[in-house]
Amino acid sequence: MPAILPGQTDIYALTDARLSLGRPVAEVARALLDAGVRLLQYREKRLPAGAMLEECRELRxxxxxxxxxxxxxxxxxxxxLVGADGVHVGQDDLPVPEVRRLVGPDMIIGLSTHSPEQALGAVAAGADYIGVGPLFATRTKEDVVAPVGFSYLDWVVANIRLPFVAIGGIKAWNAAEVAAHGADCCALVSALVGAEDIGAAVAEARAAVRAGKAARGRS
Known part of the structure; x- marks a missing residue:
């Protein structure tokens, strides 16, 4: 099965057990997948490595x-170890070329970026896609950088040909504006995993992205 990149699907969901209303990660992942999410990132920061491995085996x-x-x-x-389709790293993690040496030619490598210089560096390093953000203030990461706003997103749309996902503080109520600025794929965390009805939350976010893309086509 060919891997799915941002831009080939509209919603990129990330796990976060702290925000999941006490539900197990696997239960939340099942609801996301049943709602049609086709790009899922496991992002848990506070578990022992062995526990993360077991959860990732189940999600795989x-x-x-x-x-x-x-x-x-x-x-x-x-x-x-689990045969994931890809790995996502940040600016302070292992460099993309070193990750590539470890994972081989077929695994997707995503890299978080917060500036034009970092986006250009991601292209030069051989990343398969980039994260663009955080667009808005977000509390889902403890080491988050300041919001970059729409100016960086607009720059990426105009200058970078790599697939990208917009991320950081995106909810159903602002996803349409993000998509109108050129993002074909939006990453959501709390808006999805923290919803009582995850299926309805995914549908709402998807409709917002669709509306934003339609507005872009009319502009």
């Missing part, structure tokens, strides 16, 4: 059955 099985792409955040070793 579920995503494979659903025909979805499975990305592991930061932990290259766990991504390799």
């Amino acid at each position: 099985r579920m995503t494979r059955e659903a025909g979805a792409c499975f990305i592991v955040n930061d932990h290259v070793d766990i991504a390799m």
Whole structure:
């Protein structure tokens, strides 16, 4: 099954057990996949490595059955052990060329970027896609950088040909504006995993992205 990149699907969901209303990660992932999410990142920061490995094995099985792409955040070793489709790293993690040496030619590598210089560096380093953000203030990461706003997103749309996902503080109520600025794929965390009805939340976010893309086409 070919891996799915941002731009080939509209919603990029990330896990976060702290925001999931006490529900297990696997239960939340099942609801996301049942709602049609086809790009899922495992991002858990506070578990022992062994526990993360077991959760990732379960999510790898579920995503494979659903025909979805499975990305592991930061932990290259766990991504390799479970046969994930990809790994996502930040600016302070292992450099993309070194990650590529470890994972081989076929695994997707995503890189978070917060500036034009970092986006150009991602292209030169061989990243398969970039994260663009945080667009808005977000509390889902403890080490988050300041919001970059729409100016950086607009620059990426105009200058970078790599697939990208917009991320950071995106909710259903502002996703349309993000899409109108050129983002074909939006990453959401709390708006999805923290919803009582995850299926309805995914549908609402998807409709917002669709509306924003339509507005872009009319401008």
